Amino acid sequence: MNLKFLLPAAIFAAIAVAFAVGLTLDSQRLPSALIDKPAPRFDLPPIAAVDGTGDNGEPYGGGFSSDDLEGRVSLVNVFASWCVPCRVEHPQLMSLADDHGVTIFGINQKDKAKDARDWLGRHGDPYRAIGADVTGRTSIDWGVYGVPETFVVDAKGRIRYRHVGPIMERDLTGTILPLIAELGS
Amino acid sequence: MRAAVFLVALVLALGTRGAGAVEPSEVLSDPVLEERAREISLGLRCLVCQNQTIDDSNAGLAKDLRILVRERLLAGDSDQEVMAFVTDRYGDFVLLKPPLKAGTALLWFGPGVIFLLGAMGLMRFYINRRREMAEGGAIPKPLSGTEKKRLKALLTEDAGEDGAEGDGP
Numbered sequence: 119m120n121l122k123f124l125l126p127a128a129i130f131a132a133i134a135v136a137f138a139v140g141l142t143l144d145s146q147r148l149p150s151a152l153i154d155k156p157a158p159r160f161d162l163p164p165i166a167a168v169d170g171t172g173d174n175g176e177p178y179g180g181g182f183s184s185d186d187l188e189g190r191v192s193l194v195n196v197f198a199s200w201c202v203p204c205r206v207e208h209p210q211l212m213s214l215a216d217d218h219g220v221t222i223f224g225i226n227q228k229d230k231a232k233d234a235r236d237w238l239g240r241h242g243d244p245y246r247a248i249g250a251d252v253t254g255r256t257s258i259d260w261g262v263y264g265v266p267e268t269f270v271v272d273a274k275g276r277i278r279y280r281h282v283g284p285i286m287e288r289d290l291t292g293t294i295l296p297l298i299a300e301l302g303s
Numbered sequence: 304m305r306a307a308v309f310l311v312a313l314v315l316a317l318g319t320r321g322a323g324a325v326e327p328s329e330v331l332s333d334p335v336l337e338e339r340a341r342e343i344s345l346g347l348r349c350l351v352c353q354n355q356t357i358d359d360s361n362a363g364l365a366k367d368l369r370i371l372v373r374e375r376l377l378a379g380d381s382d383q384e385v386m387a388f389v390t391d392r393y394g395d396f397v398l399l400k401p402p403l404k405a406g407t408a409l410l411w412f413g414p415g416v417i418f419l420l421g422a423m424g425l426m427r428f429y430i431n432r433r434r435e436m437a438e439g440g441a442i443p444k445p446l447s448g449t450e451k452k453r454l455k456a457l458l459t460e461d462a463g464e465d466g467a468e469g470d471g472p
Contacts, residue, residue, distance in 0.1 A: 254364075
């Protein structure tokens, strides 16, 4: 039997499938160029001192350098007080730190010291240490597009996973926690 | 006088490139380096508003990258080194002209392959048609005896009806 008459339908089906796949791809979610590469070298100062704050105007967060990443699986989270989606993901970060004992480092991007301190005071501080990236240059070294962005770094200091945008509950249970467990074992 | 002013304005407008989003404070004092920085910037994608170059975009990240490009140039980097510096951090996606490699082969050759497939299909169509014509498909066979008779009957029937009903559909 000659099935040639089915050819246009087959071509249509093939194109429809290709377009359907294309529509479900998120062009914003690009793999980091840094996956499986060592984290960049950096040494960020703590969030600067602000007079009249509760901790007597001391710098806050302790600073954060690439040396901190050695020796344990950790999460590096780029955040800012001016970033709205950061508030959305903040409860998930608190839960990671408090309930799951995950080490989270913070890169506070282009923030005013007072705003950052107020923000952390209001919403809680899940970070082991925080470095202030006032110029945004360290964020560029991490290949950050925008805040929030989060990286999973293994015990050797290599970047293993990059998450763009706020971390939602399903990202925690579906991707991040399993990956941390796998890297930690 | 007005025409002259218009002409001068026109020449000036056509002779310059748009300033893009480059802010005066970012511009390098060395015009040669600045020109190189502009050229490099035109090839780099702003990752925030993804269809603009960093030269065009006034997003914060684009500004940072413009300044970074200029800093690398001042540090003595070649154009390639500056590009490598940025792609090391952001991947090939940051380049508006994607490099030719295995992952981008479909992008580079896909349109050509589709064109060739189309051309081959069209060629087959014409070759088949020509063959069919050569086999006599195009030249109508002469009418058989019964067909001739039927034709004649139809023609005379039509004429006999005076054409009044013959105007129907």
